[in-house]
Amino acid sequence: MTRYTELAERFGTPAYVYDLGRVAAAKRDLFAALPEELHLFYAAKANPHPELVREMCGGEGRGCRPEISSVGELAAVLEAGADPADVLYTGPGKTEEELAEALTHGVRLFSVESPGDLRRVGAVADRLGVIADCLLRVNSASATASTSIRMTGVPSQFGFDSETLPALRDELVGVAGTRVAGAHFFPLSNAKDEASLIAEFRHTIGVAAQLQEELGIPFRFLDIGGGFAAPYAVAGERPVYGTLRAALAESLDAHFPGWRTGAPRVACESGRYLVGDSGTLLVGVVNLKESRGRRFAIVDGGINTFGGMSGLGRILPVSVEPHGTDAPPEQIASLVGPLCTPGDILGRDIKLPALAPGDVVAVPNAGAYGPTASLLMFLGRPAPVEVVVRGDEVLSASRIQHTRGYEYGRGTR
Missing domain, CATH: 2.40.37.10 (Lyase, Ornithine Decarboxylase; Chain A, domain 1)
Known part of the structure; x- marks a missing residue:
């Protein structure tokens, strides 16, 4: 047997069996593949089970920050003991009720997808007497790597079209209850190989630097997304990225010289790679x-x-x-x-x-x-x-x- x-x-069956030892190993491998100054968000949509979130945000070694898209996921990460101040709230359809609950619990970092989304966050934050730090999610006009799921360069409900942002600058920085804190990119999912992943990150970092200059807003936070691959429902091993750390550091040094001391703080995000x-x-x-x-x-x-x-x-x-x-x-x-x-x-x-x-x-x-x-x-x-x-x-x-x-x-x- x-x-x-x-x-x-x-x-009984059907049943899922989750091994926290494998979660810890994936987290350890991914942190090892990234510069030590980078933050790592765990996308709770991949698996919001509180025990997996607890292992991800705490457990052995460095901890991830939760990335959520609903108050249900917020409840899961809070049950797991996550600090609301570490949470990034994303998604194109955030309602006033959801925003009020998140802000009341202490969430202060939001990814916003459009001027209307930013205004909605601001209206609720202003009513509650708090300031929400907002990352402008960017839908870049171009991309480099091929992938199974392309998240940028096409008409989308996700993000501001990058070419429209400079003209929106004054409208975006004047929204009560908000502070434009930086930018959020998520151009692809499941990159086909390490070279493709590195190429996409380099492209994203370059676009972010250009956007910061065009907007005239010093970024305090920059989320460059993910794209880390892992087999899904088939046999196989997730990759271990051996050259990514050096490539990311080189690109960030070139475009954001202060990133190592937190100007801006830089983050990646992952879901399936960490728990798959x-x-x-x-x-x-x-x-x-x-x-x-x-x-x-x-x-x-x-x-x-x-x-x-x-x-x-x-x-x-x-x-x-x-x-x-x-x-x-x-x-x-x-x-x-x-x-x-x-x-x-x-x-x-x-x-x-x-x-x-x-x-x-x-x-x-x-x-x-x-x-x-x-x-x-x-x-x-x-x-x-x-x-x-x-x-x-x-x-x-x-x-x-x-x-x-x-x-x-x-x-x-």
Whole structure:
């Protein structure tokens, strides 16, 4: 019996297993790849489980700062013990209610996407008698590296078009309740290799320096984004970046000579790289069938369990590791979930062992974009169990609870 079959028997399936030892290792590797003066934001959307956030922001070694995009993520990072003063609040649709809650809890750093977003932050901050430091998120007119997800250089709900910012300068610096503190870039996700990542960072730093000069606003804070790669739902190892530290330092020295002493403070951000390989998804085989010459292995967790990115077409096909069977891969079949929709597919025509009902299969590198990125409410099935371990020690097991049914109110005539 393997460790995963033991956990599946103990807690049931579907289940996620998160190893905090792997979180600590990823954090250590990424900090080692960056100049020691840089801050590192953890994008809570990748996995907001409080125990993972606690390991990320505290734990061994240096700690990350939380980057959030909702009051739900704010609650998670506060439960994990994060300092609200360390939080960066991002997102294009921040409402006044959300802003009031964040500011009341002590969040003071916001990424703003447009003049209207800046005014909204300012109105709430001014009403509460505080000042919000705002980073202008920049949608650069150009980019360099190729990537699976391009976040800049195209029309977007994210960020100010870089070519429009100089003309907006006076409008942006005069908003009550706010202070323009610097700029925020996030040009790409999942760079194809280290050379591409370095090229994109160099481009971003150059654009930021030019923008600072055009605006005439000394940046106190500069977030240059991320793009760190990691395998997702397939076997493989995340890269270790050996030349990034020197390349970043060289570029920052050239464009922002005071960065080593905090003028400006510089940050990167990451999500999947930091938590992706900490997680394994365990699903149980429910049924096997053939239909018009194709095989299907039906498991008890589908897009309701691991579906956020699958629904966007970004993870097909997954790879699986068998547990509870010694049979080698010997057939091609589709791995499908239990939902009554043909879209409930985790892997289409992939290599699978000779499975039987009751077997457990594991999806590796599944620590990011799991339950909270999935269709948890669809068909009212329970959320997967989330088991947190450190090595062989089980630290906790929990399940996200969602309300079943509806609360009806009386209408008025």
